[in-house]
Amino acid sequence: MSTPQTATQTNDAHDGGHGDISVGLSGAGASGDGAASATRITPGNALRPEDIALAVSRGTAKPSADVAELALRLGDDALILAQRLGHWISRAPELEEDIALGNIALDQLGHARSFLSYAGGLDGRSEDDLAYFRREPEFRSVQIFEQPNGDFAHTIARQFVVSYYQFELYRRLAQSTDATLAGIAAKAVKEVDYHRDHSAQWVLRLALGTDESRQRMIHAFKTVWPYVDELFRDDELTGRLSETAAAPQPSSLRADFDRLTGEILAEAELQVPNVQPAPGGGRRGLHSEHLGYILAEMQVLAREYPGASW
Amino acid sequence: MASQTLQSVPAEPSPARHEQSLEDVARRDAEGQAYFDKVMAEDSRIEPRDWMPAAYRKTLLRQISQHAHSEIIGMQPEANWISRAPSLKRKAILMAKVQDEAGHGLYLYSAAETLGQPRDQMMQDLMDGKAKYSSIFNYPARTWADMGAIGWMVDGAAIANQVPLCRASFGPYGRAMVRVCKEESFHQRQGFEILLELSHGTPEQKQMAQEAVNRWYAPALMMFGPPDDDSPNSKQSMAWNIKRFSNDELRNRFVGMMMEQVKVLELTLPDKDIRFNEETKKWEHGPLDWDEFHEVLAGRGPCNAQRLERRREAHLEGAWVREAAAAYAEKQAKKQAEKVSVA
Amino acid sequence: MTTPEPHAGNVWPIWEVFVRSSRGLSHVHAGSLHAPDAAMALRNARDLYTRRNEGVSIWVVPADAIASSDPDSKGSFFESPQGKDYRHATYYTKSEGVKHL
Numbered sequence: 001m002s003t004p005q006t007a008t009q010t011n012d013a014h015d016g017g018h019g020d021i022s023v024g025l026s027g028a029g030a031s032g033d034g035a036a037s038a039t040r041i042t043p044g045n046a047l048r049p050e051d052i053a054l055a056v057s058r059g060t061a062k063p064s065a066d067v068a069e070l071a072l073r074l075g076d077d078a079l080i081l082a083q084r085l086g087h088w089i090s091r092a093p094e095l096e097e098d099i100a101l102g103n104i105a106l107d108q109l110g111h112a113r114s115f116l117s118y119a120g121g122l123d124g125r126s127e128d129d130l131a132y133f134r135r136e137p138e139f140r141s142v143q144i145f146e147q148p149n150g151d152f153a154h155t156i157a158r159q160f161v162v163s164y165y166q167f168e169l170y171r172r173l174a175q176s177t178d179a180t181l182a183g184i185a186a187k188a189v190k191e192v193d194y195h196r197d198h199s200a201q202w203v204l205r206l207a208l209g210t211d212e213s214r215q216r217m218i219h220a221f222k223t224v225w226p227y228v229d230e231l232f233r234d235d236e237l238t239g240r241l242s243e244t245a246a247a248p249q250p251s252s253l254r255a256d257f258d259r260l261t262g263e264i265l266a267e268a269e270l271q272v273p274n275v276q277p278a279p280g281g282g283r284r285g286l287h288s289e290h291l292g293y294i295l296a297e298m299q300v301l302a303r304e305y306p307g308a309s310w
Numbered sequence: 311m312a313s314q315t316l317q318s319v320p321a322e323p324s325p326a327r328h329e330q331s332l333e334d335v336a337r338r339d340a341e342g343q344a345y346f347d348k349v350m351a352e353d354s355r356i357e358p359r360d361w362m363p364a365a366y367r368k369t370l371l372r373q374i375s376q377h378a379h380s381e382i383i384g385m386q387p388e389a390n391w392i393s394r395a396p397s398l399k400r401k402a403i404l405m406a407k408v409q410d411e412a413g414h415g416l417y418l419y420s421a422a423e424t425l426g427q428p429r430d431q432m433m434q435d436l437m438d439g440k441a442k443y444s445s446i447f448n449y450p451a452r453t454w455a456d457m458g459a460i461g462w463m464v465d466g467a468a469i470a471n472q473v474p475l476c477r478a479s480f481g482p483y484g485r486a487m488v489r490v491c492k493e494e495s496f497h498q499r500q501g502f503e504i505l506l507e508l509s510h511g512t513p514e515q516k517q518m519a520q521e522a523v524n525r526w527y528a529p530a531l532m533m534f535g536p537p538d539d540d541s542p543n544s545k546q547s548m549a550w551n552i553k554r555f556s557n558d559e560l561r562n563r564f565v566g567m568m569m570e571q572v573k574v575l576e577l578t579l580p581d582k583d584i585r586f587n588e589e590t591k592k593w594e595h596g597p598l599d600w601d602e603f604h605e606v607l608a609g610r611g612p613c614n615a616q617r618l619e620r621r622r623e624a625h626l627e628g629a630w631v632r633e634a635a636a637a638y639a640e641k642q643a644k645k646q647a648e649k650v651s652v653a
Numbered sequence: 654m655t656t657p658e659p660h661a662g663n664v665w666p667i668w669e670v671f672v673r674s675s676r677g678l679s680h681v682h683a684g685s686l687h688a689p690d691a692a693m694a695l696r697n698a699r700d701l702y703t704r705r706n707e708g709v710s711i712w713v714v715p716a717d718a719i720a721s722s723d724p725d726s727k728g729s730f731f732e733s734p735q736g737k738d739y740r741h742a743t744y745y746t747k748s749e750g751v752k753h754l
Contacts, residue, residue, distance in 0.1 A: 038672045038683035039489050041705035049398075083393060086401070089408050090389040090620070093628025094665070095382070095416050096686055096697040103700050106402060113398050128397045152631045157482035181334055201692060208641065209634025216630070301396040307371055310396040310454075310503070338725070359724040413701055420685040423667065429687065430664045486684070493705070632663035635689035642690065 047187045049113030050128065052180065056121035061180045066240055068122035069140070070247055071181065072130070074169075074282060075115030076141035079131060081162060082109035083294055084149055093152055100198060104159070107191040114184045130300035136292050137285035143278065144227035146291045153213070153220035156202045161224060163195035166262050168253040177245045187298045200264045207268035218270065225273040230280030231258070238282075336619065355481040358424035366550055369543070370480050372426045373552065375432045378418035379443035382436075383617050385411045386453035388460060396454060403500050404457060414490045420641075421482035437622045445603060446529045448611030455508055455515075457523035461501015463523070463530035463568070469494055470564045480550035502571065509576050522579040523572070525539055531595065532603045534561040540600075566593035585603070666715060668694040670702050673710035680712050688713075 021301055055061035063071060086107035092098040116127040144162060149155045173185035206217040232254045241247040265272060281287070302308075342361025349356055350514035356362055385408050392408065419429045435441040446464055451457065472494070475487040508519035535541055535557040547553040555563075565584060572579050583596030605611065665687040671680035683702045688694035694713040702708065722730055738744040748754055 007327075035683045036678040037674050037707075038702070039492055039707060040674045041492060042706055043706070079398075082401075086392045086405055089392065089405065089412070090385040091627075093624075093625045093631035094687065095412050095419075096688065096701065097631075098385075098412040099409055099416075099704075100697065100700045101411070102405060103704070106405055106409070109398065109402050109405065113402070116398075131398055132396070152628070191720040196524065198696065201696065205635045205638040205689070205693075206631070209636075209638040211629070212630050213637075214632030297393050301394045305396070305512065308396070308515055310400055310507055310511075357724070359721065361724070410704075413704070416686060416701060417684055420667075423685070428664070489684070629663050632665065632689075634691065636663055636665060639690035 047114070047183050049110060049117055052114045052184065053117040053127065055180070056117060061118065061121060062179065063118055063121050063178070064246075066237055066262065067181060067246055068119045068179050069237055070241055071115045071119035073128075073140040073142075075112045075119055075130070076139050077112075077145050077162075077166075078108045078115065078296075079112035079293070080141045080145040080294060082106075082112055083298055084145070084147075085155070087149055101155075104195050104198065107188075107195065111184065111188045111191075114188075118180050118184065128302065132299045133306075136287060136295055139285065139287065139291060139295070140283055141287075141291070141292075142227070142230050142282040143280055143288045144231065146282075146288060146294055147224060147227060148290060149224070150220065151203075151216060153206050153216040154223060156199055156206060157217070157220035157224040159195065160199035160203050160261070160264075161228055161231075163192055163199050164257050165253065166192045167196050167266075168256050169248070169250075172248040172253070176247060178218075178247075181246065190289075198227060203264055203270075204268050207270050212308065217268075220271045221270065222275055225275050226278040227280070229277035230282065233280065233283075236281060312603050322470040350479065351548070353449035353479075353551060355484065356479055356483045365546075369423055369547065369550070370483065370552065371422055371427055373547075374418055374422040374425075374480075374483055374486075375427070375435070376442050376444075378415045378422060379436045379441055380431065381411045381415035381418060381620065383443045384447045384464075386617055386620055387447060387449070387613075388457060390451050391457055393456060394454070395457075400457075400504070407461070407497055407500065410493050414493070417486040417489055418483075421480075421486040424482045433625060436536045437618065437625060439547055439609065439618060443606065444533060445606040445611060446533055447525075448606050448617060449525070449529055450613050452525070455505065455518040455521060458501050458504030458508060458519060459522035461497055461499075462505055462571070462642050463501075463526045463596070464533065465494060465497040465501060466568070467530045469498055470560050470567075474560075475552075477554060478552075483552075502575070505575050505577065508625065519575070520577050523575075523577050528585075528598055531561055531565070532598055532600075534558075534564070536600065536603075562593045562595070565595045569591040569593065665689045666717075668698070668713045669716050669719060669734070670694075670698040670710040672698075672702055672708035674708055676709060680710065685716060687716070691715075 052061065082105045085101055085108065088101040089098055089105070092101055113127050116130045120126055120130055124165075144158060147158055149156075170185040170189035174182050174189055176182040177184065177218075203217065206213040208214070232250045234249045234251050238247065238249050242249045242252075262272070283296060301310075312535070338361070343363065346356065346360070346362055346366075349360075356366075388404060388408050388411075392404050395404050419432060422432060423429055432441065451460065466583060469491065472487050472491050476484055476491055478484045478487065505519050505523070508515040510516075535544075538544060538556045538558045541557055544553060544556055548556070566586070567581060569584060581596045583594070585594055586592075587594050606614070609615075666689075667685050668688055668691075670683045671684050672683040673680045682716070683698075686694065686697050687702055688697045691713060695711060698711045698713050703711070
């Protein structure tokens with residue numbers, strides 16, 4: 001896997017003489033308060049989806065069939081979530097939250113692209129081939145990700161569950177015997193850690209804020225919770241992957257998930273909802289009624305112009 | 311723009327306690343004016359708590375809040391395509407761009423708030439239809455190519471307008487614009503690259519790109535505001551070092567840049583009258599339909615009602631969330647206070 | 654950390670944001686934002702003001718907790734140091750040219 005060379009970027013739009021915002025400094029080497037700036041921007045230095053695609057096309061990263069299938073699952077989870085969260089941008093309860101949800105959506109989209117690029121390494125398909133030209137039964141996402149945004153409480157309830165799940169998963173996946181999976185997960189786990197914090201903060205505020213917000217939060221958890229079990233179900237694939245230490249068994253994440261979400265729920269004075277689990281089936285391509293509409297919207301343009309480049 | 315006068319204006323800051331006699335106020339105003347004039351003459355900066363003429367404060371508040379509203383309403387035509395972006399890379403870029411616009415709105419509302427107007431009042435004015443925003447966002451984004459044309463032309467025009475504003479005489483406005491301009495540098499490029507990709511794609515894609523350029527050309531030029539001889543406020547804004555170049559100057563310069571760039575795109579601008587005037591050394595363009603501009607500005611554009619309704623909806627549906635967070639903060643603060651008093 | 658009184662109903666108070674761009678440098682004022690409390694103000698600041706790696710540390714301060722000098726007292730506050738050249742090395746010309754001084 002290559003690490004991108006990054007240069008410090010100094011886009012100086014500042015053509016006047018007045019300055020309490022300093023610009024044009026080269027960052028790490030600079031010292032002294034004269035260099036202090038609140039607007040020095042850099043692209044940073046991290047594993048990008050493009051790096052995975054490049055490694056795949058060069059043949060330096062090639063997944064086994066099982067690893068590719070797992071990458072497809074996790075890529076689909078993140079992609080569908082990003083698609084859902086993206087809808088909030090320009091609709092959030094406050095402008096600051098537009099930005100927060102936008103960041104989370106972008107993180108998830110980044111994970112999706114990395115996982116899908118890697119999954120495509122099995123048979124030469126690109127991230128876009130996989131995202132735009134598969135049919136609903138070929139998607140491998142778990143059903144909780146496609147559940148509707150609902151009101152803000154529903155989005156937070158879904159986000160709370162999936163970010164605690166993803167954290168436990170990626171934390172272990174970062175130790176995978178498959179170096180590429182480990183690399184993607186190591187980057188993703190830090191971002192998902194922040195998603196946990198974001199959703200936990202909101203669970204507390206909604207649950208302990210006003211009577212209305214508390215009722216909405218309770219209702220939202222009741223609606224989302226039937227889809228929790230599916231996240232932790234093992235199957236033949238996860239069994240084989242855990243034997244080679246490529247990935248953990250989903251069921252092995254459950255205890256930590258229950259303990260950590262339980263702490264927040266207790267602080268929020270909420271009970272784990274007493275609801276029956278849904279049968280699920282997303283990993284086998286069986287989806288709830290919602291996924292078809294998500295895909296119809298997401299894929300419409302790409303499918304109108306098959307083979308086109310964008 | 312008659313309805314601008316309806317926009318709420320905050321009360322003037324009251325003079326300090328020891329200065330309440332009429333003479334004191336008059337003396338303070340005279341000293342303040344002299345200092346303000348000196349700052350203008352030196353091309354230095356006015357900061358929020360400095361004395362400033364009432365008209366300067368009002369002009370700034372109107373301009374900065376309109377600018378902020380434009381960023382926030384301007385999110386909508388592009389957000390409309392996030393879910394349908396034709397590749398995952400484009401989806402990520404578009405999401406980041408629309409998110410940036412929310413950020414830019416926030417920076418600008420912050421700058422306006424330093425003049426004493428709370429953000430929720432500005433938001434209320436927007437939702438009540440009392441405040442203006444750039445009328446270009448009342449046009450629909452019909453195809454994917456509009457994402458290219460908006461980035462290249464609309465953001466291009468915005469940047470041409472904004473770069474000189476980094477030197478605006480009001481400190482918080484200038485600082486907000488520095489941040490906005492830095493972030494916006496990628497917005498225009500991503501739009502240009504969308505068009506480039508389309509124009510080098512299938513004939514259908516190329517046509518899509520050309521049609522989008524045709525649709526957005528005139529509204530983009532009109533973003534610079536009315537012609538100089540029909541722009542009564544411009545002169546004062548230039549004297550106050552808020553504006554640095556006239557509307558026509560910026561517009562003509564922008565036309566020149568687009569003429570070069572459109573060649574790279576292998577597309578054309580829908581204006582046969584564009585030419586470089588060798589005598590004035592300036593670019594000229596064909597006539598623009600200012601009647602349409604005023605119609606859209608007055609609320610009779612294709613998407614005015616839709617844009618405002620969407621903003622209202624988000625704000626109203628978010629009310630219970632904002633209330634919950636405020637109530638939680640209050641409860642926590644009370645708990646904290648009790649703990650302290652017990653200890 | 655103190656949290657300012659939330660304004661009427663659903664309006665969140667203003668916070669000023671200070672960002673340290675890299676280790677060894679001071680926090681610099683970046684701008685402001687609205688948030689219901691300090692915890693959310695920090696998170697909003699992270700999301701709003703460090704989207705492009707602008708920072709390694711953030712401070713948030715309730716806007717109304719900042720006391721500032723009176724702009725009308727510029728003269729009495731800030732002009733006194735002017736004319737006190739002897740505070741600056743350049744005042745001492747006789748020693749010019751002497752090494753390591």
